[in-house]
Amino acid sequence: MSDLRTYRQEIDAIDEQLSCLLNRRMNISRSVALFKEKHGCAVLDCSREKEIIQKARDRSARDELKTYQEAFFKHLMKLSRDYQQRLVETK
Numbered sequence: 001m002s003d004l005r006t007y008r009q010e011i012d013a014i015d016e017q018l019s020c021l022l023n024r025r026m027n028i029s030r031s032v033a034l035f036k037e038k039h040g041c042a043v044l045d046c047s048r049e050k051e052i053i054q055k056a057r058d059r060s061a062r063d064e065l066k067t068y069q070e071a072f073f074k075h076l077m078k079l080s081r082d083y084q085q086r087l088v089e090t091k
């Protein structure tokens with residue numbers, strides 16, 4: 001049981017870092033949205049997203065994690081795009 005507590009403390013610490021990183025990433029995504037709106041660019045950039053997914057897959061600690069890295073970043077970028085869309089539409 002003390003092992004489980006230790007693992008969960010580690011997960012909590014990682015989650016805290018992930019939340020901070022998500023705040024930072026979404027803030028930058030917001031700046032990107034404002035830039036795109038000013039310059040008439042589309043929110044979605046497929047080639048950039050493919051690049052990010054490939055880099056994430058390459059960073060996998062083990063081959064079996066590649067699919068999870070890909071899913072995680074796809075979801076993250078969907079949230080980022082949704083946020084950008086919302087910002088552009090409510091301007």
Ligand SMILES: C=C(O[C@@H]1C=C(C(=O)O)C=C[C@H]1O)C(=O)O
Nearest residue numbers: 032043044045048049077080081
């Ligand atoms: C942030 C951008 O906008 C979108 C969101 C991306 C992301 O969250 O990484 C990547 C590409 C775009 O589809 C961008 O163009 O860089």
